[in-house]
Amino acid sequence: MAASPCLRGVLMSVALLFFVASGCRPAAHDEDGISIEQTIAPQPARVGTETISFRLTDASHQPVSGAHVQVEGDMSHPGMAPVFADATEVSPGSYTAQLPFTMGGDWVVLFHITLSNGRKVERQIGVKGVESN
Numbered sequence: 001m002a003a004s005p006c007l008r009g010v011l012m013s014v015a016l017l018f019f020v021a022s023g024c025r026p027a028a029h030d031e032d033g034i035s036i037e038q039t040i041a042p043q044p045a046r047v048g049t050e051t052i053s054f055r056l057t058d059a060s061h062q063p064v065s066g067a068h069v070q071v072e073g074d075m076s077h078p079g080m081a082p083v084f085a086d087a088t089e090v091s092p093g094s095y096t097a098q099l100p101f102t103m104g105g106d107w108v109v110l111f112h113i114t115l116s117n118g119r120k121v122e123r124q125i126g127v128k129g130v131e132s133n
Contacts, residue, residue: 033059036111036123045107045130049100052085052109056093063093066116071097076106076126104132 038054052071056064069087074080080103087097101107106128113121 034064034113034115034121034123035061036125038125040127045101045127047101047104047130047132049098052087052097052099054087054095054111056095056113064115065089065092067095068114069095069097070112071099072110072112073099073101073127074108074110075103076108101127101130104130106130 035057036054037057038052041051041053056067056069058064067089071085071087073083073085083100083102085097085099087095089095099109106126107130109125109127111121111123111125113123115121
């Protein structure tokens with residue numbers, strides 16, 4: 001037996017409402033809750049070795065100590081080899097790395113973080129307009 005036009009309209013309205021409501025949920029928070037605040041020196045960033053200093057904090061804004069962090073620099077355009085540096089923890093939750101920018105232009109810096117419990121976290125920042133010497 002076919003549904004009446006009225007019932008069909010109600011069912012379609014309910015389905016549409018469900019579809020729209022399911023797309024309006026707030027975004028999920030990072031389950032790891034790790035935040036990164038970074039600075040690059042000297043400024044403006046130039047071709048050569050730059051010091052990237054950063055602080056890792058958890059969802060409670062407490063320092064994240066004991067992480068192993070590899071920093072990767074990639075040009076924003078294809079064809080360039082990435083550069084890498086291992087970060088050193090200089091105080092609880094504060095790290096530094098010496099990253100060699102090999103060419104002027106826009107870069108993407110990736111932070112490959114392995115927390116002390118073995119969990120892996122990735123973070124990314126953009127470094128616009130690295131200047132040639």
